[in-house]
Amino acid sequence: MFKHVSRFCRKMFHIEEQKKSRYISISRNEHNISRKDISENALKVLYRLNKQGYEAYLVGGCIRDLLLGKTPKDFDIATNATPEQVQKTFRNCRLVGKRFRLAHIMFGKEIIEVATFRGEHSNQDEQNNIAKRSQSGMLLRDNVYGTIEQDAVRRDFTMNAFYYSIKDFTLRDYCGGLKDLQNGIIRLIGDPKVRYREDPVRMLRTIRFAAKLDMQIEPTTAEPIKHLAPLLKNIPSARLFDESLKLLQSGNGYNTYLLLRKYHLFEQLFPVIERLFTQNNNSYLEKMIEQVLKNTDYRITNKQRVNPAFLFAAFFWYPIIEQAQLTCVESGLLFHDAFSMAINDVLSEQCRIIAIPKRLTTIMGDIWRLQLRMKKREGKRAFAILEHPKFRAAYDLLEMRASIEKGELLALAKWWDEFQHTSVEKRIAMVKQLSKTNKRRAKH
Ligand code: ATP
Ligand code: MG
Numbered sequence: 001m002f003k004h005v006s007r008f009c010r011k012m013f014h015i016e017e018q019k020k021s022r023y024i025s026i027s028r029n030e031h032n033i034s035r036k037d038i039s040e041n042a043l044k045v046l047y048r049l050n051k052q053g054y055e056a057y058l059v060g061g062c063i064r065d066l067l068l069g070k071t072p073k074d075f076d077i078a079t080n081a082t083p084e085q086v087q088k089t090f091r092n093c094r095l096v097g098k099r100f101r102l103a104h105i106m107f108g109k110e111i112i113e114v115a116t117f118r119g120e121h122s123n124q125d126e127q128n129n130i131a132k133r134s135q136s137g138m139l140l141r142d143n144v145y146g147t148i149e150q151d152a153v154r155r156d157f158t159m160n161a162f163y164y165s166i167k168d169f170t171l172r173d174y175c176g177g178l179k180d181l182q183n184g185i186i187r188l189i190g191d192p193k194v195r196y197r198e199d200p201v202r203m204l205r206t207i208r209f210a211a212k213l214d215m216q217i218e219p220t221t222a223e224p225i226k227h228l229a230p231l232l233k234n235i236p237s238a239r240l241f242d243e244s245l246k247l248l249q250s251g252n253g254y255n256t257y258l259l260l261r262k263y264h265l266f267e268q269l270f271p272v273i274e275r276l277f278t279q280n281n282n283s284y285l286e287k288m289i290e291q292v293l294k295n296t297d298y299r300i301t302n303k304q305r306v307n308p309a310f311l312f313a314a315f316f317w318y319p320i321i322e323q324a325q326l327t328c329v330e331s332g333l334l335f336h337d338a339f340s341m342a343i344n345d346v347l348s349e350q351c352r353i354i355a356i357p358k359r360l361t362t363i364m365g366d367i368w369r370l371q372l373r374m375k376k377r378e379g380k381r382a383f384a385i386l387e388h389p390k391f392r393a394a395y396d397l398l399e400m401r402a403s404i405e406k407g408e409l410l411a412l413a414k415w416w417d418e419f420q421h422t423s424v425e426k427r428i429a430m431v432k433q434l435s436k437t438n439k440r441r442a443k444h
Pocket of ligand 1: 059060061062073074076154155156157160161199201202
């Protein structure tokens with residue numbers, strides 16, 4: 001996996017020896033990054049900024065991934081131009097973010113993110129409202145601009161603080177990232193406790209990269225997480241929604257989930273689920289989460305589409321059932337009514353932490369309600385269910401439930417499997433058969 005890094009790192013050691021400066025510079029023939037691996041749009045942005053007299057570098061995860069021989073998810077740029085100067089340079093530019101102001105250069109579907117070098121904060125900056133910290137040390141605003149050196153140490157991990165120049169094709173390593181990358185180590189820059197307090201989402205990023213890159217978390221980077229995990233409560237729910245998708249839908253969801261549990265982060269994100277975890281780790285709920293995440297990883301590896309509504313529908317199915325059953329016992333409500341109440345309660349508790357958008361919760365509701373409807377198949381019901389736009393997703397959830405719970409659900413899932421794949425005549429016969437069986441049962 002690290003073959004690219006090790007290949008050029010060997011060449012690099014002599015450079016490291018001779019250079020005791022603030023960064024290690026690796027020239028074009030000593031690294032494996034080539035222009036053909038870089039997005040054309042990112043190259044355009046770099047050239048244009050350079051032409052206007054600004055410094056501009058490819059930075060962060062894209063360089064890390066190229067060094068590892070992986071395809072980057074996106075290409076980010078760091079520059080000494082302010083967001084306003086970037087905006088003046090590009091017509092297709094939009095400024096975004098209040099906490100961390102950025103320029104987005106839009107090329108159809110592709111967005112190139114351009115960030116101005118960040119610097120250290122002074123008291124004056126707080127007064128001018130360009131920097132702000134909460135009592136817990138969290139950065140509420142980080143719009144103080146600085147030099148490339150200052151920018152490098154404000155990034156999260158050593159492996160994310162590389163800068164690549166298109167002017168001379170050199171690569172700069174400011175924080176020892178090459179060595180860490182070569183050794184497969186994830187290390188926060190600076191004092192981990194301070195850096196996690198500044199931005200608790202960095203804890204999630206540590207876990208995400210550990211799972212994605214199959215790397216070890218350096219002990220002082222790992223150690224504070226369990227203790228500081230509750231700080232995630234301070235993160236806006238919309239940001240946690242974005243992060244949760246990156247965690248669970250990037251192709252390493254199952255391993256990420258195991259690490260999130262190990263570091264007590266899962267309970268911060270999904271308390272509704274965590275409350276039902278068991279000692280032996282073998283409840284229906286735990287089996288469901290394992291299965292849906294493994295299926296999702298498989299689909300992503302095979303370039304199949306995944307829908308977060310389905311993932312979340314599977315996540316919360318058993319918590320909803322559990323709560324509905326409890327309400328029935330406690331209040332004597334009909335199961336159907338208790339079930340609707342449970343959907344509302346579980347979603348409202350969860351959405352306070354992770355803002356799952358309405359367009360997804362609507363689909364989740366359909367998938368859940370179809371689970372109840374799929375039991376009643378007589379008359380025209382089965383045909384109506386088959387026509388429902390969310391039938392396929394509901395059937396997939398039914399199938400997973402059947403493989404977990406076994407018993408009667410296995411027969412029900414098999415029936416629906418046959419019903420959807422057979423001719424209309426056979427479907428009519430299957431429904432008739434159901435009525436006969438029911439009558440026979442009623443007689444006995
Ligand atoms: P990927 O895009 O594969 O998820 P990435 O490292 O590129 O990984 P981005 O979210 O695209 O992640 O961020 C780009 C870069 O910005 C990072 O590599 C890092 O240098 C910096 N960065 C992102 N988030 C933070 C953060 N919370 N704190 C400090 N630096 C950050
Ligand atoms: Mg990125």
